[in-house]
Amino acid sequence: MALAVYGHPFSSYTQKVLIALYENGTPFEFRNIGPDTPEHTSEWLRRWPLRKFPLLLDGERQLVETSIMIEYLQLAHPGPVRLLPADPMAALDVRFLDRFFDLHVMNMVQRAVDGALTGNPTKRQEGMATAVEKLELAYAWIEGQLAGRTWATGEDFTLADCAAAPSLFYADWTHRISDAYPQLRAYRARLLARPSVARAVDGGRPFRPLFPLGAPDRD
Template sequence: MALVLYGHPFSSYTQKVLMALYENRIPFEFRCLGPDTPQHGADWLRLWPLGKFPVLLDGERSLAESSIIIEYLQLTRGGPVRWLPDEPLAALDVRFLDRFFDLHVMTPVQHAVGGALTGDATKRQEALADAVEKLERAYAWLEGQLPGRTWAAGEAFTLADCAAAPSLFYADWTHPIGENYPTLRAYRARLLARPSFARAVDEARPYRPLFPLGAPDRD
């Protein structure tokens, strides 16, 4: 039975899983969640009442949380790209970087987006200021970690890069990565050039007007 992925093309965490599926050319059915497909929304909420996406359905088994979904794909579908190294400590490093991008890059972006969605100018400004402070700290840390690495954890493309690509994509829209972070800027550019992420970005292009902070005319 083919895999089914519930999500939205403009969602960072959906893009994270899409990258893993595209990298290893795993067949799946995509069920977009939105007002035009209420039946998908009803099915999705039955699978995961917490109302977060993406959700993966594999026969009778459903999985939530993007990192768990990608690990599950490695365990059950395999493929040329391995998302976690076999060596336990190396795998721990990859899992840490995955958490770093989700928690310390994407979460501040979501906070800024949430402030903008309130429609309240003060809340928008406060949320953005908080996000800028946190993103600057994350950018500085990453700038110190990435020299000498092609990808987040070294030469292999891993789970950490699936987390990094959409996180840094939207983070740079929220608070541009400054020229004082050349290594991080170059890493983001490599991620954008990766065919799996380039495909996810192109599929999400029609939804750019939805970005409440204003999508830049680039990328």
Template sequence: MPLVLYGHPFSSYTQKVLIALHENAIPFEFRCLEPDQPEHMADWMKRWPLRKFPLLLDGGREVVETSIIIEYLQLAHPGPVRLLPADPMAALDVRFLDRFFDLHVMTPMQHAVGGALTGDDVKCKEARAHAEEKLQLAYEWLEAKLLPGRPAWAAGPDFTLADCAAAPSLFYADWTHRIPETMPLLRAYRARLLARPSVAKAVDGGRPYRHYFPLGAPDRD
């Protein structure tokens, strides 16, 4: 029985897991959580009443939370691309960066989106301002970390879990608060991520849904 992934192709967290699946060409069935597919919605809500996606189904095992799903894939369905290093200390660095992108880039972006979805102009402006402040701090930290001469990816020369988190985080964050031109290293890293085949495939899958982005999806990506 193939793996089953419940999620939405425009969802940043769904894309994070899709990138990991594409990296190792792991076969899976995608069940899109859209109102016009109520059978998928009903099954997903029954399996995970907290109603957060994505959710991975592997036979009788249900796995949730993106970082856990990706670690599970490495354990249960390993491929040529190892997304968590074997060395425990190196793996700790990767996990830290994974959390950094989820908590300090993805979360502020989603806060701005949530404010826009309220339809209240005051709440929208407040959420956008809060997100821009937090994202600017995160960008500055990342620009300082991505020093000239460092390897291409977040945690070293290899593409890892940290990059799976970084790709959708920076993709949508740049739509919310554009990475300044004064941060060429971070802008170049985002471009490398979007050029990675696994990332490009995930991004392309979400293109038909760009009208969902309440802050306005730019044409540049």
């Protein structure tokens, strides 16, 4: 059985896994979770009642949590692009930045999104205020790490960049990366120009009106 991914093309974490699959040209079936495909939704919920996507299915083996899924793909379905270095110490650096982008960038975007989804103006304002504060801290830190690097950890595109691409894509929509962070702005631009990332972004393009903070007319 071919690989299957349950998710949604506008979901940042779904895009993270799609980027890894696109990087290596790995064949898979995308099973969209939405109102037009109730069969996919019911199967996804049967397999993962915690209601988080994406979910990766390889035969009867299922995996959740995006970082684990991408590491699994490298082990079970390796391709020409190695997304986690063979050297253990280098791999540790990649894993750290993967967690950094998920926890300190994307999760802060989600804080603002969740506030907006409540429909409560006070909660929207509180969620955005927290997101702005934390994203500014994250932007400043990663700006200092990117000097002299093409990708998150150096010259090789890795798991960390799979995490960074959707995180920074939506973070800039939520709280614009200012000119005070030229390294970070240039890195985000390189990510969006990468074919695997561009393909993932284009897949979510029809759903931009659903972004609760208002999608800007760019990217």
